Amino acid sequence: MNLKLFFKKFPFLIIFFITLNIYEASSHDYYFGKLTIDHPYIIEPLPSSNVAAGYMKITNRGNNKEFLISAKTSFSKNTEFHYMKMENNIMKMIKLENGIEIPPKGTLTLQPKSFHVMFIGLQKQLIKGGKEKVLLNFKKTGEIIVSFNIESIDKKDIHNHN
Ligand SMILES: [Cu+2]
DSSP states (O other): OOOHHHHHHHHHHHHHHHHHHHHHHHHEEETTTTEEEEEEEEEEOOOSSSSSEEEEEEEESSSOEEEEEEEESSEEEEEEEEEEEETEEEEEEETTOOEEOOOTTEEEOOOOOOOOOEEESSOOOSOTTTTEEEEEEETEEEEEEEEEEEEHHHHHOOOOOO
Protein backbone atom coordinates (compact mmCIF):
# COMPACT_ATOMS: atom_id res chain seq x y z
CA MET A 1 0.00 0.00 0.00
CA ASN A 2 1.38 3.41 -0.88
CA LEU A 3 1.45 6.24 1.65
CA LYS A 4 -1.39 8.23 0.07
CA LEU A 5 -3.72 5.25 0.20
CA PHE A 6 -2.60 4.43 3.68
CA PHE A 7 -3.48 7.89 5.00
CA LYS A 8 -6.79 7.85 3.09
CA LYS A 9 -7.71 4.75 5.02
CA PHE A 10 -6.38 5.98 8.35
CA PRO A 11 -6.63 9.79 8.30
CA PHE A 12 -6.28 10.08 12.08
CA LEU A 13 -2.74 8.72 11.72
CA ILE A 14 -1.67 11.88 9.88
CA ILE A 15 -2.47 13.92 12.94
CA PHE A 16 -0.69 11.38 15.10
CA PHE A 17 2.50 11.59 13.01
CA ILE A 18 2.44 15.38 12.95
CA THR A 19 2.05 15.54 16.71
CA LEU A 20 4.87 13.04 17.12
CA ASN A 21 7.17 15.22 15.03
CA ILE A 22 6.40 18.34 17.01
CA TYR A 23 6.97 16.47 20.23
CA GLU A 24 10.36 15.21 19.05
CA ALA A 25 11.40 18.65 17.86
CA SER A 26 10.64 20.25 21.20
CA SER A 27 11.73 17.48 23.59
CA HIS A 28 15.42 18.32 23.11
CA ASP A 29 17.11 15.60 25.15
CA TYR A 30 20.66 14.29 25.00
CA TYR A 31 21.57 10.75 26.07
CA PHE A 32 25.22 10.53 27.01
CA GLY A 33 26.54 7.44 28.77
CA LYS A 34 24.55 7.16 31.99
CA LEU A 35 23.51 10.80 31.76
CA THR A 36 20.47 12.45 30.27
CA ILE A 37 20.62 16.16 29.61
CA ASP A 38 17.13 17.53 29.21
CA HIS A 39 16.28 20.80 27.50
CA PRO A 40 19.31 23.09 27.85
CA TYR A 41 18.24 26.75 27.59
CA ILE A 42 19.57 30.23 28.21
CA ILE A 43 17.32 33.05 29.36
CA GLU A 44 17.67 35.88 26.85
CA PRO A 45 19.77 38.50 28.62
CA LEU A 46 19.08 42.23 28.44
CA PRO A 47 20.91 43.74 25.44
CA SER A 48 23.07 45.75 27.85
CA SER A 49 24.08 42.67 29.86
CA ASN A 50 27.52 41.14 29.72
CA VAL A 51 26.39 37.83 31.26
CA ALA A 52 23.71 35.18 30.71
CA ALA A 53 22.53 32.17 32.70
CA GLY A 54 22.03 28.67 31.32
CA TYR A 55 19.82 25.92 32.67
CA MET A 56 19.04 22.24 32.03
CA LYS A 57 18.00 19.10 33.80
CA ILE A 58 20.69 16.44 34.26
CA THR A 59 19.79 12.88 35.24
CA ASN A 60 22.42 10.40 36.35
CA ARG A 61 21.33 6.77 35.94
CA GLY A 62 24.71 5.49 37.14
CA ASN A 63 25.76 4.26 40.56
CA ASN A 64 28.44 6.91 41.03
CA LYS A 65 28.45 10.65 41.55
CA GLU A 66 29.12 12.70 38.44
CA PHE A 67 30.37 16.27 38.19
CA LEU A 68 29.82 18.87 35.52
CA ILE A 69 33.29 20.39 35.75
CA SER A 70 33.54 22.84 32.87
CA ALA A 71 31.69 24.43 29.98
CA LYS A 72 33.15 26.10 26.90
CA THR A 73 31.48 28.33 24.34
CA SER A 74 32.41 30.57 21.45
CA PHE A 75 29.90 33.25 22.51
CA SER A 76 31.34 33.99 25.98
CA LYS A 77 34.85 34.61 27.25
CA ASN A 78 34.36 32.54 30.34
CA THR A 79 31.90 30.26 32.13
CA GLU A 80 31.35 29.53 35.80
CA PHE A 81 28.96 27.35 37.77
CA HIS A 82 26.87 29.20 40.32
CA TYR A 83 24.32 28.55 42.99
CA MET A 84 21.85 31.12 44.26
CA LYS A 85 21.10 31.27 47.94
CA MET A 86 18.95 33.53 50.12
CA GLU A 87 20.95 35.11 52.91
CA ASN A 88 19.38 37.79 55.13
CA ASN A 89 16.78 38.42 52.42
CA ILE A 90 19.48 38.98 49.83
CA MET A 91 20.02 36.64 46.90
CA LYS A 92 23.64 35.61 46.88
CA MET A 93 25.45 33.96 43.99
CA ILE A 94 27.96 31.36 45.09
CA LYS A 95 30.66 30.14 42.72
CA LEU A 96 31.03 26.34 42.69
CA GLU A 97 34.76 25.73 42.29
CA ASN A 98 34.44 21.95 41.97
CA GLY A 99 31.63 22.00 39.47
CA ILE A 100 28.06 20.84 39.86
CA GLU A 101 27.48 17.46 41.48
CA ILE A 102 24.86 15.12 40.03
CA PRO A 103 24.00 12.44 42.59
CA PRO A 104 23.92 8.73 41.61
CA LYS A 105 20.43 7.62 40.53
CA GLY A 106 19.39 11.21 40.81
CA THR A 107 18.47 14.35 38.96
CA LEU A 108 19.82 17.83 39.32
CA THR A 109 17.83 20.67 37.82
CA LEU A 110 19.63 23.85 36.92
CA GLN A 111 16.90 26.48 37.08
CA PRO A 112 16.32 30.15 37.88
CA LYS A 113 17.14 31.06 41.52
CA SER A 114 19.18 27.85 41.90
CA PHE A 115 22.05 26.15 40.07
CA HIS A 116 23.07 27.65 36.74
CA VAL A 117 25.86 27.97 34.22
CA MET A 118 26.99 31.59 34.10
CA PHE A 119 28.24 32.72 30.70
CA ILE A 120 30.54 35.68 31.36
CA GLY A 121 31.85 38.23 28.88
CA LEU A 122 29.31 37.75 26.10
CA GLN A 123 30.85 38.10 22.64
CA LYS A 124 27.52 38.50 20.85
CA GLN A 125 23.92 39.34 21.58
CA LEU A 126 21.82 36.30 22.49
CA ILE A 127 18.33 36.65 21.07
CA LYS A 128 15.35 34.45 21.84
CA GLY A 129 14.66 31.83 19.22
CA GLY A 130 18.37 31.35 18.66
CA LYS A 131 20.51 28.35 19.58
CA GLU A 132 24.04 28.26 20.92
CA LYS A 133 26.39 25.31 21.17
CA VAL A 134 28.12 24.62 24.47
CA LEU A 135 30.74 22.00 25.17
CA LEU A 136 29.99 20.42 28.54
CA ASN A 137 32.70 18.47 30.30
CA PHE A 138 31.73 15.80 32.84
CA LYS A 139 34.41 14.40 35.13
CA LYS A 140 33.75 10.72 34.34
CA THR A 141 31.57 10.65 31.25
CA GLY A 142 33.61 13.16 29.26
CA GLU A 143 32.71 15.93 26.82
CA ILE A 144 29.51 16.51 24.88
CA ILE A 145 28.33 19.41 22.73
CA VAL A 146 24.75 20.40 23.43
CA SER A 147 22.63 23.11 21.91
CA PHE A 148 21.08 25.66 24.27
CA ASN A 149 17.84 27.32 23.13
CA ILE A 150 17.63 31.03 23.80
CA GLU A 151 14.28 31.62 25.48
CA SER A 152 12.53 34.62 26.92
CA ILE A 153 11.73 34.83 30.58
CA ASP A 154 7.99 35.25 29.86
CA LYS A 155 7.88 31.96 28.05
CA LYS A 156 9.46 30.22 31.02
CA ASP A 157 6.60 31.29 33.26
CA ILE A 158 3.94 29.62 31.14
CA HIS A 159 6.13 26.67 30.16
CA ASN A 160 6.37 23.67 32.39
CA HIS A 161 9.11 21.15 31.71
CA ASN A 162 8.26 18.57 34.31
CU1 LIG B 1 25.53 33.30 38.30
